[in-house]
Amino acid sequence: MLLDAIGNIYAAEPANYFILESQHTLSQFAERVARLPEVQTKYFELLEFVVFSLNYVPCKELFSVSVLLKSSTSHTCSTIAVRMLLKLARHDPVFSDVLREVGLLEVLVNLLHKYAALLKEPATQQQPQNNEQADSKNSTVAEEQKQLAWLVMETLTVLLQGSNTTNTNAALFREFGGARCVHNIVKYRQCREHALLIIQQLVLSPSGDDDMGTLLGLMHSAPSTELQLKTDILRALLAVLRESHRTRTVFRKVGGFVYVTSLLVAMERSLCQPPRHGWERVNQNQVFELLHTVFCTLTAAMRYEPANSHFFRTEIQYEKLADAVRLLGCFSDTKKLGPTGVFPSNAQPFQRLLEDEAVCGGGGGGGGTGDSVCPTLKHCSKLFIYLYKMATDSFDSRAEHVPPCLTHETSLPSPWGTPALTRKRHGYHNISAPPAPVKALPEQKLHLANPSLSSSSSDMVVIHPGAVLAMLDLLPSICSDSQPEHALDLQLALANIFQLLVHSERNQQVLCEACLHQRLLQRCSQALGDEDHPLHPPLQRMFERLASQALPPIALREFLRLSNPLNCGAWDKKLLKQYRVHKPSSLSYDTEMRSKSNSAVIHLFRTRR
16 A cells, blocks of 8 residues: 555656655665565556656666565566566666666576576476475476566567667676576577577677677587577577678688588488488478578578678588588489480479478478379479579578479570470469459559560579589489489479579579589580480570570580580590590690600611611
8 A cells, every 4th residue: 555655646746756766765665575475566567657657767776676686585576577677678778778787787697597507407397296286386486487587588688789788788798607608598498599589689799709609519519300409599590690791701700601511411311211310200390490491591691791602602612512412311322414214294293392392481391292292302392492592592582482484484495596485474473472452453464464574573683603503413313213203303393493594694694604504514414415305405495595695615515525426535635534535536636645656656667677
């Protein structure tokens, strides 16, 4: 009743609080609130009234609250107090400074240390309890402690936000041991989400290099089957990489590309059928969630960062990325296309399968024709979609899900006069896009009236050509002993992807600079040289488009020597070992060979005389 009366006095006239401030009314109550559970809620509501209604910062009362939290043994009282502090911190950024100055930042870190010590203790709740009442009491206390810890971590996250105060608060947070403590509790599932939110703010602070390195080290040291822990850490890093240029630079400097790529190596044989080496106990959906997050993280780290893109291309190398993907277990070791006697199926299951995979956003579920395709080929198709999104940097856009060439579009026009078939991209938009509102009807009519506008807007731009080369490296590795026709269907779908990517002149320039035509001749020479090969038409058109843009002499020579017409040999010394060199004619002799031959003939003639 006393607190009600004080509240009525404050509410009757705002000046009354300032008149009675010298009496320290609320500060004196703070000393006894912990022992009076029935008045705790009312007391903290009065503090909120002073802040929200009177627009005043009660520093003395807040200092009393810090003393209360230090000495309080009641989890309920501490929870109500911290919830009030969270409201104040969200109310105005000035409270980030105020709560630090009155010592509440240090108090909150101490509460975090207590919860971390509690997590490390043996779980007494797991011991057999004969008394049901005692068991219920222990579970209630544990729940109260967890709720208090969540509120503490949420309040600390708010206090570490903001460009003006983050540096000071983050420095003090590290000085009090909060950074080390929060890194240690990431491994506990019940508080991982809140702990990662704090670490995100530490990484975004000016001195967050060590925090990013520590988090990457924790991810690297986790067991290979701890997929959920690794996925959660990567998602936390992904959020800060998308937000800050500085964090993308720090990511490269602390070895983030090496750490993330090593996850693929650690997942070796995880996609085998049937799973072996401990992967049979792991959910396949978690495997693909981690794989999807890995490719998202690598792509986000290179966005708008030429230095990061150059580092990944030269140090990590897309060839090694393709090798790591091949070791996942769903690809074969074949690195060159060979002759085939298989014909593509009439069902063409991968058009619909890849659409459904993209709509699912990288999950582990199969597509509409999942029952007709073996799991190995499903896994291959998902990985190719990840590489496609990486190449076009389209993980975050709405229209990135499926290459339009996989939906009712058979071929792109050839620069050498091959007739182009009619495009039908509207099926893709009808499937992946949500129902359009009524006001968008004129816009739809505009697209239908001008199909070239719709087709040009759906062309994807190649950002990372090395990922396209990685896709081409993996194309010959698609193999299925049980369903060879479906393996060929997937290869044809990928050939359509390549045709789409080389459609625009800008993409042709980028891919020619990455030497895609040479890689095409290296991996697919059998299909390019055999007109009866099922992959010959799309790959031939792809090579024609690249050749129309740029074709170096060495690639032209290799193309002209496909299938070894007239038993031709390589003129270049570096290529002598790659071809069958028959008895050379006089035209293929170089100066050194001629001199050695002439000297041998002269020596033989002299000995005979």
